[in-house]
Amino acid sequence: MTSKQAVTVIGGGAVSADDLELARSVAPLLVAADGGADRAIQLGHRPDWVIGDLDSISARSRQSIPPERLWHVAEQDSTDFTKCLTRIDAPFVLAVGFAGLRLDHTLAALTAMANVSQPVTIMITSDDIVFVAPPRIHMALAAGTRVSLYPLGPSRGRSSGLEWPIDGIEFTPDGRVGTSNRATGPVSLELEGKMLIMLPREQLGDALSALGLDDA
Numbered sequence: 001m002t003s004k005q006a007v008t009v010i011g012g013g014a015v016s017a018d019d020l021e022l023a024r025s026v027a028p029l030l031v032a033a034d035g036g037a038d039r040a041i042q043l044g045h046r047p048d049w050v051i052g053d054l055d056s057i058s059a060r061s062r063q064s065i066p067p068e069r070l071w072h073v074a075e076q077d078s079t080d081f082t083k084c085l086t087r088i089d090a091p092f093v094l095a096v097g098f099a100g101l102r103l104d105h106t107l108a109a110l111t112a113m114a115n116v117s118q119p120v121t122i123m124i125t126s127d128d129i130v131f132v133a134p135p136r137i138h139m140a141l142a143a144g145t146r147v148s149l150y151p152l153g154p155s156r157g158r159s160s161g162l163e164w165p166i167d168g169i170e171f172t173p174d175g176r177v178g179t180s181n182r183a184t185g186p187v188s189l190e191l192e193g194k195m196l197i198m199l200p201r202e203q204l205g206d207a208l209s210a211l212g213l214d215d216a
Helices: 017-026 036-042 059-064 080-085 103-115 201-210
Strands: 007-010 029-033 049-052 070-072 093-096 121-124 128-132 136-139 146-151 156-162 178-192 195-200
Touching: 007 017, 007 036, 007 080, 017 093, 017 121, 017 201, 029 036, 029 080, 036 059, 049 080, 080 093, 080 103, 103 121, 103 128, 121 201, 128 201, 136 201, 178 195, 195 201
Parallel strands: 007 029, 007 093, 029 049, 049 070, 093 121
Antiparallel strands: 121 128, 128 195, 136 178, 146 178, 146 195, 156 178
């Protein structure tokens, strides 16, 4: 599916009305990853599209979606979230309902974000936003803002504006990670390898600006 608007993708994990309202205020088009349709409808939002293998959506929710808006993808080699991301052509995606309840689902969703480079995806959780760092990024953060970095493989980089600089550090998921760092002001990063950036959810606007998505 192609959209000139940014897209909110909702999953079947923990998601509040505030999560969905925040996401849709920025990314109005709503796509449900299979059973995420039930979550959306429970919160008063009927999805514009449902994408997935359709083994989790309830019969009642399915009946409320026009048949032409149900995109059945039968293969079982990818998650429903990956099925969504690989079939959406949009400026960017905000993902809600992919954290909480099931840790394995959260990890699978983060893996999908790391493996599908377009559209750029930001996950919104109860406390944080999470996205895959580009090779270079400048974030206009206030001093004291929490900045966590988590490697998805061997990673290294350079930084300015962090209380604990990352220069010279070799990051790996089973070794050194970069959680609970703090900004001393605006933060610039140059990174090699795949790295997640986690910020407080109040920094969504800053993240969109840093990724060049605020005018998308």
